[in-house]
Amino acid sequence: MALLQIAEPGQSAAPHQHRLAVGIDLGTTHSLVASVKSTVAEVLPDESGRGLLPSVVHYAASGDIDVGWDARSKSTEDPSNTIVSVKRFMGRGINDIKDIETLPYQFVNAPGMVKLNTVAGELSPVEVSAEILKKLRLRAEQTLGGDLAGAVITVPAYFDDAQRQATKDAARLAGLSVLRLLNEPTAAAIAYGLDNASEGIYCVYDLGGGTFDFSVLRLTRGVFEVLATSGDSALGGDDFDYAIYHWLINMLDLRNLSHEDTRKLLTEARLAKERLSEMPATELCCTLSRGSQIQLILGRDKFIELTQDLLTKTFSPVRRALRDADLQVEDVQGVVLVGGATRMPHLQLAVSEFFLRQPLTNLDPDKVVAIGAAIQANALVGNRSDGELLLLDVIPLSLGLETMGGLSEKIIPRNSTIPSAMAQDFTTFKDGQTAMSFHIVQGERELVSECRSLAKFELRGIPPMVAGAARIRVTFQVDADGLLSVSAREQTTGVESNIVVKPSYGLTDTEIAGMLTAGIANAEHDKHMRALREAQVEARRLLDATEVAMAEDGHALLARTEWAAIWDKIYSLAEILMLGDANEVNDLRKATDDLNAETAEFAARRMDVTVQRALSGKLVENVNI
């Protein structure tokens, strides 16, 4: 354990201990957790050997919560308390939800993000997703035998800021330390690229249960550069089930179906879809609640006819991404298929006809995203020492501000590589104007009303000047998770207003704290233990990072007094951490903050050295060219 090394400062480099990190694919239909064991990334199975966990959560009147297979088996008998495909509701308002009339839930039109009314009370999709993540976290901790240092959670590339934020909130609620939100097609590309040692232009066609993503990447010696991404966050494999379902109720003229029957028919439709990947025709049969029998043959040709429109719909984002990347179909070296829905033969045929080549399917389309996420998680916690993996991802949708006349002015265009910071200057339009309000939107349309509204904020205290004299610089910063923060500053006087954009439907810290305590008998204790655990993980991480830094550059970059001051803080923090006193959470946090503050200047010097080394290294190479 690293702490023991602290007893002899500077005597040895910090040990390279293996930290436990996982990749989690939080899918619409299924979720998975994977981890790199020794050198190979593997999906972690449950005690029955199953890797997939159905993304289904059942809330019982008794207060019990079931997740996965057990929950799925209850979906027909208790549909309104069995939440399936909750991912479709993440960060969405009630008007965003498709096929809402067929869904058995009691939706609550909460501001921003819908809620679901269940026997367990009103629940946010974030809470439901957190149950799935919690189940996977426990599975990983049991299998790997320890606390997790962190997790990479995958999201559809086409998820907007609200959906990403909701996912991150859910992970936090589940007690996971999020290393990174990773785009699903990028994760798949990592798994494929590393497995096949590929170079060149690759595309990922990812049809999940509820979302469609398409990404174009350039692979160059361990660098995965996303050139463009596009998709449809409301189109997925589930829609193929609905196509069969609608055909079924039309053919048999079924009306006024109960929620139980709807669920039953949808399940039958999904199974028929899966069978049609293996055989030319299949029979749908089930007994409805009123006792009537349903029996109908569906041939593959009919199925293709029913779903042709859905399939065609996916190629519009494909063309757009290729155009954005300024590439032709002929430039593409390979197409990777991801998501269970890509097993459909007519889909594979359509993809191969479009790209004039057979798609790559040698990795399991259900697992490839989790595997890629695990590889990235392993690299992010520092287990991967060769440093050969680098991801350069993009934002899927343009970010902008509302200007006069309800138009959106784009500040960061779609497909910009992240992290990204861009600024634009605005001015006052009235004499003596002292405040200015900003409306942040996401989307490609010109009219603000057709984009998604993310947040509104105000810059106040602008000194009165004539119209047009003030210069207000608005800076958009998108981090490596694709999450936005915005600041505004009056340039002549330095009046500043900062906001980390939390979409109107994002959860506040108070709400998250409230959810943590809701309905739990020993809530205070749980909350406290969780806070302690978070603080411990954070402290350990900082100690590890600082030890490594001190061993590498401590003597070279620090004066003797600075060196001693940092060690002083390391000792203080390590001591509190080792005592492990549950009552000392605040002391632990304070000691962590102190060490962070003490090492800020050191970190800056180290970064400067890295920069200089990288720059000079590059110059040498240029000479060689």
Next chain:
Amino acid sequence: MSSLMGTNYFELFGLTPKFTIDMNSLDHSFRRLQTEMHPDRYAAGTEAEKRMAMQLSSNLNDGYRALKHPSSRAQYLMSLAGKPEVGNAVSSAFLMAQMEWREAIEEARAGKNMSELTSLSRRLRQAIAEQEKILAVVIDEQSDFNLAAQRVSELRFYEKLRVEIDLALDALES
């Protein structure tokens, strides 16, 4: 850190400040620098390191974008030469050409003529390539930044047309 944030983008990527650049060395330097400075390298680091990595990496992305695209590269060179303004001055011949392009695109869009739009898109790419050749001469050989300003605004106009054609194609396809 200041040593990087303040550097001009050409120096940053080890390039001579010219319109004509070796795209391969730009790509190569960009990837090399990102490998060192990307926030992913500091995911297990301290808060200070994470913050700096985000700023440095954003700056690299910004610089790469500025140099990668011809019109932004030209504009960046002009700002380095103390000519930050790209005017709207274009020749009357260009104005005429502009109107013809717009009419052709509008007609193809109204007639939902996909093949015509695709062919317009191809012609536009050629026109853009032509403009870029001219810019190389105007900037690298003649150092005439006034003329360059005019050429850049023409190039920008072509780029806008390209976006319009793409949008029209998008609309037809969906």
